[in-house]
Amino acid sequence: MSLSSKRNPLVHMEHIVKEYVLGDQVIRALNDVTLDIWPGEFVAIMGPSGSGKSTMMNVMGCLDVPTSGTYVLDGVEVSMLSEDELAAVRNQKIGFIFQSFNLLPRMTALENVELPMLYMGIPPRQRRERAMAALERVGLKERAYNRPNELSGGQQQRVAIARALVNQPNIILGDEPTGALDSRTTEDILALLHELHEQGNTIILVTHDAEVGRHAERIIRFRDGRVESDTAVAYEGER
Amino acid sequence: MFVEIVRVAWRSIHANKMRSFLTMLGIIIGVMAVILSSAIGLSAKAGVTKQVESLGSNILTVLPGAVTVGGVSRGFGAVSTLTVADAQAILAQDPDVAYVSPMVTANEQVIYGDNNLNTSIEGTSADYPSIRNVTMAMGRYFLPSEVQDASDVAVLGSQAYQSLFSGITVNPIGQIIDIGGIPFTVVGVAASQGASGFSNQDDAIAIPYTTAMNLFASGNTVNEILAAAKSPDVMDRAQLEIESTLRAMHQLAPGASDDFQIVNQATILNALSGVSRILTLLLDGISAISLLVGGIGIMNIMLVSVTERTREIGIRKAIGATRRVISAQFLTEATMLSVAGAMAGLVLSGVGTLIMSKVTGDGNLFSPVAAMASLGFSLAVGLIFGVYPARKAASLKPIDALRFE
Numbered sequence: 001m002s003l004s005s006k007r008n009p010l011v012h013m014e015h016i017v018k019e020y021v022l023g024d025q026v027i028r029a030l031n032d033v034t035l036d037i038w039p040g041e042f043v044a045i046m047g048p049s050g051s052g053k054s055t056m057m058n059v060m061g062c063l064d065v066p067t068s069g070t071y072v073l074d075g076v077e078v079s080m081l082s083e084d085e086l087a088a089v090r091n092q093k094i095g096f097i098f099q100s101f102n103l104l105p106r107m108t109a110l111e112n113v114e115l116p117m118l119y120m121g122i123p124p125r126q127r128r129e130r131a132m133a134a135l136e137r138v139g140l141k142e143r144a145y146n147r148p149n150e151l152s153g154g155q156q157q158r159v160a161i162a163r164a165l166v167n168q169p170n171i172i173l174g175d176e177p178t179g180a181l182d183s184r185t186t187e188d189i190l191a192l193l194h195e196l197h198e199q200g201n202t203i204i205l206v207t208h209d210a211e212v213g214r215h216a217e218r219i220i221r222f223r224d225g226r227v228e229s230d231t232a233v234a235y236e237g238e239r
Numbered sequence: 240m241f242v243e244i245v246r247v248a249w250r251s252i253h254a255n256k257m258r259s260f261l262t263m264l265g266i267i268i269g270v271m272a273v274i275l276s277s278a279i280g281l282s283a284k285a286g287v288t289k290q291v292e293s294l295g296s297n298i299l300t301v302l303p304g305a306v307t308v309g310g311v312s313r314g315f316g317a318v319s320t321l322t323v324a325d326a327q328a329i330l331a332q333d334p335d336v337a338y339v340s341p342m343v344t345a346n347e348q349v350i351y352g353d354n355n356l357n358t359s360i361e362g363t364s365a366d367y368p369s370i371r372n373v374t375m376a377m378g379r380y381f382l383p384s385e386v387q388d389a390s391d392v393a394v395l396g397s398q399a400y401q402s403l404f405s406g407i408t409v410n411p412i413g414q415i416i417d418i419g420g421i422p423f424t425v426v427g428v429a430a431s432q433g434a435s436g437f438s439n440q441d442d443a444i445a446i447p448y449t450t451a452m453n454l455f456a457s458g459n460t461v462n463e464i465l466a467a468a469k470s471p472d473v474m475d476r477a478q479l480e481i482e483s484t485l486r487a488m489h490q491l492a493p494g495a496s497d498d499f500q501i502v503n504q505a506t507i508l509n510a511l512s513g514v515s516r517i518l519t520l521l522l523d524g525i526s527a528i529s530l531l532v533g534g535i536g537i538m539n540i541m542l543v544s545v546t547e548r549t550r551e552i553g554i555r556k557a558i559g560a561t562r563r564v565i566s567a568q569f570l571t572e573a574t575m576l577s578v579a580g581a582m583a584g585l586v587l588s589g590v591g592t593l594i595m596s597k598v599t600g601d602g603n604l605f606s607p608v609a610a611m612a613s614l615g616f617s618l619a620v621g622l623i624f625g626v627y628p629a630r631k632a633a634s635l636k637p638i639d640a641l642r643f644e
């Protein structure tokens with residue numbers, strides 16, 4: 001499944017710059033970021049708002065392309081890819097978990113989890129089986145035929161995690177995944193993420209919540225579009 | 240994948256029932272306009288053809304022409320130039336003419352009992368029924384011998400019969416009616432033929448033209464001459480023959496203009512069906528425009544839908560939907576709306592044309608061509624007007640779409 005190993009980083013970023021044009025101003029959201037993330041890591045990307053951590057999440061998740069720099073994801077140079085090729089990368093290499101869950105409201109939990117496999121072109125029966133297995137893994141098998149509005153916030157986030165898992169991605173990328181949950185549910189979700197990590201998944205969370213950060217093995221702090229600190233031994237900082 | 244796209248489109252249509260229905264209404268009305276207008280066109284054409292044919296499709300009407308007196312044209316019909324001798328010459332000399340009837344016509348007061356009626360009295364030959372396809376409801380038409388003798392016999396049109404004999408239950412055959420002060424014996428009643436253009440044959444009373452000439456004191460001229468060609472195919476030849484016979488009879492020098500005019504029934508039929516064709520074309524044009532307007536309605540709603548579902552599009556793109564998938568989804572939805580509208584329109588207009596057929600008695604008025612055309616056109620409208628919203632949806636950037644509230 002994965003081209004990377006302990007010797008090759010899963011995420012390899014070199015001199016990544018991301019600029020936005022806002023009116024007549026150019027805002028440099030990411031300023032020469034270089035970092036590596038290795039398979040099996042549990043990383044928290046932290047920083048105050050405006051530090052560039054959300055932009056980092058968008059670039060890392062292939063939702064946006066950097067203005068300059070090199071981004072190699074699982075051995076693939078993604079900064080060169082077309083929009084549809086990026087869609088395929090998101091589909092197969094990345095599982096997203098969002099703060100607001102982002103489930104499709106008119107579909108059942110099961111159908112929501114099936115969706116990434118639909119875009120991958122997996123036949124219906126296999127889709128159903130794998131989606132059911134993923135729901136079972138997050139402990140929501142009995143709610144498979146409920147719609148999101150019939151589920152609690154924690155349950156919705158579990159469905160979203162099942163959806164993120166189902167295509168067996170290289171990275172599970174969470175954007176403030178507990179931001180909309182109460183503290184008890186937050187604990188549950190973090191425990192689930194831990195479990196997934198122990199099963200060998202690479203997990204990257206973008207958060208400003210120190211509590212969440214404490215669960216990670218490695219914390220990368222952003223400030224003013226640069227990496228301010230990185231707890232990893234293989235620290236590569238700015239420049 | 241296709242099945243899922245259709246299912247998602249169906250769900251979206253289903254989730255906004257009222258809006259979807261109103262969107263489809265544009266197409267429903269458009270399709271109904273196309274099919275019903277083509278039914279009206281078919282009905283009008285059938286009506287015109289039937290009417291003209293019921294009066295004989297191989298008839299040539301000779302009208303008196305412009306007479307020039309002292310260099311001043313008196314205009315067509317100002318003076319009758321046609322005589323009984325002309326009619327006899329046409330019948331005797333022209334091989335493609337089967338029947339001829341001189342026509343001597345005037346309006347007279349007709350009285351029977353307490354009923355009276357002012358109507359057209361038409362002096363004809365005994366061949367008139369063969370020319371005009373007259374069938375008898377009662378009795379008979381007058382005989383050649385009665386024409387020869389200028390007998391006072393009359394054949395009533397169906398309407399004239401009803402007016403004269405209203406409230407009287409008596410066999411009209413053999414009854415004496417008063418036409419312009421002279422007693423006539425009724426020998427027959429014609430079956431209804433329907434109105435044709437300006438004159439209503441059913442209202443008229445026919446008498447021998449010889450009798451009419453005496454009665455109306457018209458000298459030896461007649462109002463017009465009706466001639467029937469042997470078949471509709473030889474109409475043009477018969478027309479040329481009549482023209483040359485009459486020019487000889489009237490001793491017109493070569494190059495002089497005709498002092499008569501020949502009206503060809505086929506020409507009238509063509510002119511009338513030409514009019515109905517233009518009418519149909521006009522209606523079709525208007526209906527096509529209403530379908531187009533329906534299509535714009537679809538585009539409008541699809542654009543609203545794209546905006547409303549920006550977040551959904553963002554989610555789908557984030558988890559791997561390509562531009563093509565997103566665009567196919569919206570295009571499918573637009574096409575489903577238009578095709579569903581077209582189907583509903585077809586069903587409704589099928590019922591409509593059925594009712595029209597029953598009412599007018601014109602047979603099947605549902606035009607399969609119009610049905611296929613409007614279905615195809617609706618499909619095209621859905622696709623064409625769906626393209627822009629679909630492209631708009633497909634080109635949304637995933638981060639912008641996800642951030643959209």
